[in-house]
Amino acid sequence: MLTVFTIGTAGNINHLDVKAPGPQRGPEEAVRIGTILAAAVLKAYKGLDPLDVTQVRVTRETVPLPPVELKPGDAEKAREYLAREKSGKSLSLLERVFTQRVLFSERQQGRPFEVEVQAVALGKNLAWVGLPGEVFVEIGLAIKQNSPFRYTTINELAYDWIRYVPNRKAFAEGHYEATNTRCGPGGGEALAEGAIRCLLRLHNAQ
Numbered sequence: 001m002l003t004v005f006t007i008g009t010a011g012n013i014n015h016l017d018v019k020a021p022g023p024q025r026g027p028e029e030a031v032r033i034g035t036i037l038a039a040a041v042l043k044a045y046k047g048l049d050p051l052d053v054t055q056v057r058v059t060r061e062t063v064p065l066p067p068v069e070l071k072p073g074d075a076e077k078a079r080e081y082l083a084r085e086k087s088g089k090s091l092s093l094l095e096r097v098f099t100q101r102v103l104f105s106e107r108q109q110g111r112p113f114e115v116e117v118q119a120v121a122l123g124k125n126l127a128w129v130g131l132p133g134e135v136f137v138e139i140g141l142a143i144k145q146n147s148p149f150r151y152t153t154i155n156e157l158a159y160d161w162i163r164y165v166p167n168r169k170a171f172a173e174g175h176y177e178a179t180n181t182r183c184g185p186g187g188g189e190a191l192a193e194g195a196i197r198c199l200l201r202l203h204n205a206q
Helices: 027-045 074-086 093-108 137-146 168-173 175-179 187-204
Strands: 056-065 113-122 126-130 151-155
Touching (some): 056 187, 074 093, 113 187, 126 187, 137 187, 168 175
Parallel strands (some): 126 151
Antiparallel strands (some): 056 113, 113 126
């Protein structure tokens, strides 16, 4: 059996145990994680049920994400960072992604950032959703909870890397992901709403 692995919405989680001592990276760590994943697949394989599939259905739509919101002084701060880097001084990761976000916002000139959402259905029980960017877990859970399909699998980083797509709560809290983004508050929820519309169309078209 061909087994396909996709990454679900994981924009605000990772595989690291921040409380564990020692490094958690390198080939040995990859082998450990892969072994656990393979064991879970083999265990689940025994309980697989056949699907009654007569057709594969696909739909997509373009979702306008709200533009990046800048605060007074952000543009000036970004210019200072650029001048510092041009003079040979290095920027921190947060300073660099902040500057990139400001420059992207200036290019957009207040226009929504249009991205694609796609859904694929096998029969009446199984569907996949494709989302661009590194999407927060809460967005994926909202899609699953509102999906009309029994099983809904979500794949992030599809089509394009649009940096992080936080939920509204994360934008209010700030930090790295809310800085390294290409949309404003409500962008994650807009992705979820677009995905749910796609799923409903597929389900109603049976």
